[in-house]
Amino acid sequence: MDQIAAMRAFARVVEAGTFSRAADLLDMPKPTVTKLIQQLEAHLRTKLLNRSTRRVAVTPDGAAYYERALALLSDLDELDGSMARSQASPSGRLRVDVPSSLALYALIPALPDFFARYPEIRLDLGVTDRPVDLLAENVDCAIRGGDLIDPTLIARRIGEVRLMLCAAPGYLQRHGVPGHPRDLQQGHRVIGYFSARTGRRVAFDMERGEESYELDLPYDVAVNDSTAYLAAGLAGLGVTQSLEPIVRPLLAAGLLVRVLPEWNSAPIVLHIVYAPNRHLSSRLRVFVDWIAELFGSGGAYRHAAPSLLLPARPAG
Known part of the structure; x- marks a missing residue:
C-alpha cells in the first residue's frame, strides 16, 4: 500500500x-x-x-x-x-572523500567554478586513498576508480582515465630512457604503490595493440598515498605510473617526462558513489552533476595546475 x-x-x-x-x-x-x-x-x-x-x-x-x-x-x-x-540555490554541508592526488591536481583547482555556481554549499573534503565506509563515517559521496567493492552503494560513472608512465628528467639522465617495457627490468627502478586497504602492491600495467605486460618491478620506495607517489616521482626516485589528468601539467612544466608514450594502461573507470539514503539531497545532486561535467568534458585537464605540489627545482 x-x-x-x-x-x-x-x-x-x-x-x-x-x-x-x-x-x-x-x-x-x-x-x-x-x-x-x-x-x-x-x-x-x-x-x-x-x-x-x-x-x-x-x-x-x-x-x-x-x-x-x-x-x-x-x-x-x-x-x-x-x-x-x-x-x-542548494545550500548546506557536504562531506566528500577523494583520492589525494586527484583532489590536489584535478578537483581543488576546479573548485572556484563550483563555488561560483553554488556559493551556499560548504565542502568538507576527506583527502585519502583509503576506502572509507560512507555510512559509518558520515560521508555523503566519494570518488573512486576501478572496480567497485561495495555493491550496496549507488554509483554514477563520471568518466575514465589512463595511467601514464613518467619519470623525472634527472632520473632518465642517470638510468637511460627505456625503449620497451622489458627494458624497465634492466637497471631501472619504479616507485611502488601498495593498496591502503589490502597492502597489496600494484603492478605496472601496459598495453600496445595486441601486446600487454604486467610487470612487478624492483623499487627503492613504495607508498600507499597517490600524492606521496607523485612526490617520489618528482624527486627522481624511479618511474611512476600515474593518472593522466594529474601528470599532464607536470609534463607541460618539464618536471616529468613521459616514458614509453606508445604504451598505455587499460582505462580506469571513475565513479562517484553515495549511499542509497543520500540520493535526495539537492546539494549532493548538483555536486554529482558538476563532478560528472568536470571529468566528462575534460575540465579536470583544463583546471589542473602543477603549482600545488612542486619541488623548489626539478629534482634528479
Missing part, C-alpha cells in the same frame, strides 16, 4: 463528502480511491468512514485520524516545497 496516497485519498473523501467528488479532485478512478481507503482501514485495523448510498460519514476514529493526517500531509507538502525552492 502507498500509505501517503491512501492518506491523501482519505482526506479528500472527508473534505468532499463523497467518493465520486474525491475521485474527481484527485483525478483518479473512483474504484482506486475506494481501494486506497479499504487498504488504509485494513492497515490501521479500524473503520474510518461509514458509507451510505448518498454520503460518507466520518467515524470518531476517522475524525481523529483525519486531524493528524492533515497536519502530517501539510508538513510533507511544506517539505516538498522547500526542497523545490532549494533546487535553485
Whole structure:
C-alpha cells in the first residue's frame, strides 16, 4: 500500500463528502480511491468512514485520524516545497572523500567554478586513498576508480582515465630512457604503490595493440598515498605510473617526462558513489552533476595546475 496516497485519498473523501467528488479532485478512478481507503482501514485495523448510498460519514476514529493526517500531509507538502525552492540555490554541508592526488591536481583547482555556481554549499573534503565506509563515517559521496567493492552503494560513472608512465628528467639522465617495457627490468627502478586497504602492491600495467605486460618491478620506495607517489616521482626516485589528468601539467612544466608514450594502461573507470539514503539531497545532486561535467568534458585537464605540489627545482 502507498500509505501517503491512501492518506491523501482519505482526506479528500472527508473534505468532499463523497467518493465520486474525491475521485474527481484527485483525478483518479473512483474504484482506486475506494481501494486506497479499504487498504488504509485494513492497515490501521479500524473503520474510518461509514458509507451510505448518498454520503460518507466520518467515524470518531476517522475524525481523529483525519486531524493528524492533515497536519502530517501539510508538513510533507511544506517539505516538498522547500526542497523545490532549494533546487535553485542548494545550500548546506557536504562531506566528500577523494583520492589525494586527484583532489590536489584535478578537483581543488576546479573548485572556484563550483563555488561560483553554488556559493551556499560548504565542502568538507576527506583527502585519502583509503576506502572509507560512507555510512559509518558520515560521508555523503566519494570518488573512486576501478572496480567497485561495495555493491550496496549507488554509483554514477563520471568518466575514465589512463595511467601514464613518467619519470623525472634527472632520473632518465642517470638510468637511460627505456625503449620497451622489458627494458624497465634492466637497471631501472619504479616507485611502488601498495593498496591502503589490502597492502597489496600494484603492478605496472601496459598495453600496445595486441601486446600487454604486467610487470612487478624492483623499487627503492613504495607508498600507499597517490600524492606521496607523485612526490617520489618528482624527486627522481624511479618511474611512476600515474593518472593522466594529474601528470599532464607536470609534463607541460618539464618536471616529468613521459616514458614509453606508445604504451598505455587499460582505462580506469571513475565513479562517484553515495549511499542509497543520500540520493535526495539537492546539494549532493548538483555536486554529482558538476563532478560528472568536470571529468566528462575534460575540465579536470583544463583546471589542473602543477603549482600545488612542486619541488623548489626539478629534482634528479
